[in-house]
Amino acid sequence: MVYTRSMMKQKKSAEAKTNNQTWLNLPFDLTLLIMQRMSLKDNIRASVVCKTWHKASVSVRVEDPTPWAMFIPIYKDQYQLYDPSRGKTHIVKFPKIGGLEICYSRDGWLLMHEERSFKDYLFFNPFTHERIEVAWPRMWFISDAIAFSCAPTSSSCVLVSVSDISKTFICIKTYRPTTKKWTTLTLPNQLPLTHKGFRHIVFSNGVFYCLTKIGCLGMFDLYTNSWNVLLEPPPKFFEISDDQCFMTEYQGDVYLVYSHGPNRKPTFLKLDLTNRKWTVKRRLPGLTFYLGFQSAVTTNRDFVDTQRLNVRSLSNVWIKPPINVSNLFKS
Known part of the structure; x- marks a missing residue:
């Protein structure tokens, strides 16, 4: 094949254009x-x-949906659902939750128990009023930590209870709402006897993370049925009171948030599983933390409702609304 001078120029021009392409020139x-x-x-x-x-x-x-705040007035058979994105409060009358306390929240569901009993547990959806009873064993003891992995209507939901901690062993019970079957595991305990109970528990990526009141982190893996402990407490953990420390998760990462008050910036810590330690993060761009004692919800929204974030009550909880929440509350 014979190349003319014009053909050679076109070829060189095409090669130069190809060599000069960058990521900015992508379709x-x-x-x-x-x-x-x-x-x-x-x-x-x-x-x-x-x-x-x-x-x-x-x-x-x-963007993740904005969580709603749920408030249960004392001695009243009703509760309030607050939508921070619209600044609107819905009062819901439902006598069947009278005398119940919230102990955990996830995926729009609450785990509740009788106020004077730690044996009568049930799942409750405050948006649809659905109730799912927990088939509690007759012989039982008070749980030191209890949580569930996802909505109880899912076949993959697992309720986990950590209790009966001794010097050498720890008892972990798992319950599947779809089969109503309990499984008891007795595992070697690595927590010190002075752990003083658990402060927070969250589920992330197949693992239940249980933070004790002295900063030790117990980790129960659902897939391997193993219990491991990170003994080193987070930085400045003992400088923070119980009502200023919150643990949450987002897309596989576990965080601690120290709330220093309305006029001071919070401190963020991220769990580094590779190096087995907590690391301080100055900024977490794009994430918003909704803090509560029974649950702390993390989203990728920029909206922060400072007025409601400063509320401190054992009966208040942040909860993710269902997709069709606008149809449930049209007024």
Whole structure:
């Protein structure tokens, strides 16, 4: 084949154009596919590169729904659901929750028990009023920590109770609402006898994380039925009171939040499982923490309701609303 001078120039021009291509020259559809596979943190970083990347990253970024706050007045057969995104409170009259206390919340469901009994547990959905009784064993003892992995209507839901901690062993019971069967595990205990009970418990990526009042972290793995302990307490843990420390999770990461009051910035800590320690984070861009004693919910929204975040009550809890919540509360 014979190349003319004009053909050679065209070839060199095409080669130069190819060599000068960068990530900024990607087709927009391909850029969208890349942004969809990024984590929220990487998505936010990519959005500041250029206008094209900003448009692509924002268009694929899905915000989590804003959690609602639930308030149960004492001695009243009703409760309040507060929607912070609209600043609206819904009063719900439901006598069947009278005398019940909240002990855990996840995926729009509450785990509750009788006020004077730690044996009569049930799941309750405050948006749909659904109740699911827990088939509690006759011979039982008070749980030091109790939580569940996901909505009790799911076949993968597991309720976990940690109790009967001795010098050498710890008793962990698991319960599946769909089969109503309990399983008892007696595992070697690595917690010190002075652990003083648990302060918080969260479920993340197949593991229940149980934080004790002296900063030790017990970890129960559902898949391996193993119990491991991180003995080193988080930084400045003993400088924070019980009502200023909150544990939460988001997409596989576990966090601690120290709330220092309305006029001071909170302290964020992230669990580093690789190095088995807590690390202090100055900023966590894109994440919002809704703090409560029974549950702390983390979302990727920029909205923060400071008025309700400062509420301190043992009967208050943050809870994720269902997708069709607007149909349930039309008024």
